[in-house]
Amino acid sequence: MGIDTEWILKSWKEKGSNEISILQVATEKNVLIFDMIKLYHTALQALNDCLKPVFRCRDVVKLGYALNCDLHLLFRCYGDLECFKKCEGFLDLQNFSATPKGGLSGLAKGVLGAHLDKAAQTTNWALRPLDNDQLQYAALDAVVLIDIFHKAFSNPDKADDWKSKIDCWEPSRKVHQCREKYLKTNLSGISMLRELADNRVD
Numbered sequence: 001m002g003i004d005t006e007w008i009l010k011s012w013k014e015k016g017s018n019e020i021s022i023l024q025v026a027t028e029k030n031v032l033i034f035d036m037i038k039l040y041h042t043a044l045q046a047l048n049d050c051l052k053p054v055f056r057c058r059d060v061v062k063l064g065y066a067l068n069c070d071l072h073l074l075f076r077c078y079g080d081l082e083c084f085k086k087c088e089g090f091l092d093l094q095n096f097s098a099t100p101k102g103g104l105s106g107l108a109k110g111v112l113g114a115h116l117d118k119a120a121q122t123t124n125w126a127l128r129p130l131d132n133d134q135l136q137y138a139a140l141d142a143v144v145l146i147d148i149f150h151k152a153f154s155n156p157d158k159a160d161d162w163k164s165k166i167d168c169w170e171p172s173r174k175v176h177q178c179r180e181k182y183l184k185t186n187l188s189g190i191s192m193l194r195e196l197a198d199n200r201v202d
Helices: 036-042 044-056 067-078 100-112 132-152 178-187 190-198
Strands: 002-007 020-026 031-035 062-064 087-092 167-169
Touching: 002 067, 002 132, 020 036, 020 067, 020 132, 031 036, 031 132, 036 044, 036 067, 044 087, 062 067, 062 132, 067 087, 067 167, 100 132
Parallel strands: 002 062, 062 087
Antiparallel strands: 002 020, 020 031, 087 167
C-alpha cells in the first residue's frame, strides 16, 4: 500500500495547529484520504483503532517516498496516538531513485515515463473542504507509489531487490531536518482499510 501525507506550509499555518493536514493510504483498488485535522478532534479512538493494526503489520508493505519524514511528522503532530509510534514493514522508494533531487515526480518520470503535476502541493491544505484538484493530487501521490513499485520490480531479476530494504520505523531513530529536506526535493492489512471505507466517519 502507498502512504503519503500533505503538510500545511508555514505561510498557511495557524498558530498552534498541526502541520499534517491529511494522510493518504492507497491499496491496489482504493484510496482513502484521512482528514487528520477533523478526525483527531472527532474520532480519535476510531482513527487509532483503524490505523494501528495496519502500521504494525509486518506482512503489509507500506510504500512511501521519504517515508521516514512522513512518519516522523505524524508522530510529532499526533504522537499521543499509538498507531504512529511505530511502523513495521515500510519501504522507502527514495532508496531506489537514481535522481533523488527530482523527488517523487522525478522517480515517476524515471520509472513510469511521466512526471507528476505538483502544482497543488503548495496550495492551502488547512482549508476545508479541500477542492477536487487537491483531492486528486493527494490520491495520485499515494497511488503512484504502487505503480512505481510494480513497474520497478516487474523484472524477475529484480523481483527480490526490495526485500532487504524493508524497515521498521520508531521515533527514537534520528531524522535530521527531514521536513526541510523533503520540501526541498519535492518543490525543485488492506482488508482493514476496506472495512474502514465501509464504515467511515464523515
